[in-house]
Amino acid sequence: METREELVNQLSVIEKWEKDQSDLWIWERLGRLPFKLLDKITPAFIHNKVGSLLEEIGSYIQTGGSYLIKKETIFKKVEKEMGKPIDDISDIKDIPIATMYKLSQELTKQRKKFAAIQGASTGIGGIFTLAIDIPALIAISLKTLQEIAIIHGYDPSDQGERVFMVKCLQFASADIVGKRAILHELSRYSGQGSKSDETISQLQGWREVVYTYRDQFGWKKLFQMVPIAGILFGAFTNRTMIHDLAETGMMLYGKRRILERLEPGLMRK
Secondary structure, three states, X not given: OOEHHHHHHHHXXXXXXXXXXXXXXXXXXXXOHHHHHHHHHOOHHHHHHHHHHHHHHXXXXXXXXXXXXXXXXXXXXXXXXXXXXXXXXXXXXXXXXXXXXXXXXXXXXXXXXXXXXXXXXXXOOHHHHHHHHHHHHHHHHHHHHHHHHHHOOOOOOOHHHHHHHHHHHHHHOOOHHHHHHHHHHHOOOOOOOOOHHHHHHHOOOOHHHHHHHHHHOHXXXXXXXXXXXXXXXXXXXXXXXXXXXXXXXHHHHHHHHHHHHOOOOOOEO
């Protein structure tokens, strides 16, 4: 593993990123104003689709549902990078932080391209294909976070880790007040998973994740009424959302792993 000085330097980079997330630009607040108006002209089936995603995310937290990925696919990528066999997630948690970051970036590039293609293809049909794009983007988002979690040595099949991922979803799409609250909550997060009673408290506010996603689709709803604009803006929006989410995952999972290595008894002097 890295020396303590190396880990402290890496942690300072992440903490600077966290501080940057707390800087609120005035246009971020003003930019949310049109969403309420756009929601009034959005077809009911779009709202119903968003509503159904609440249940899907609830199922994902409880059981993983249909969103859990195959860990072996990520194991092979780590094996190729490290030059040694990976049979379990526990074999990954001790690899260098820099390697975790590199692998996460490579996977993020792939997911951003896929999300852009998804957004462009659903933009062809205008606003009505948005009902397809919303669940597809949620699936890509969860897949991306799971991959980043595994690369950092955390198991998505653990319910506590799935709660953490939903919090990452929430953080990536939250406003300044929400980001501060989530960072405070995640700073106390245990890397060992959550007990049942703790899980309930950590789930507080998780429904806002999907509703915020609906808000972020506000401008997309408007532009997808014109098919050509829907193609271009759909690709841009999806790519940007996955970029922001992946960055959040890399930073927050990286911070957890660094802090665990800085604990007494785990460090090489």
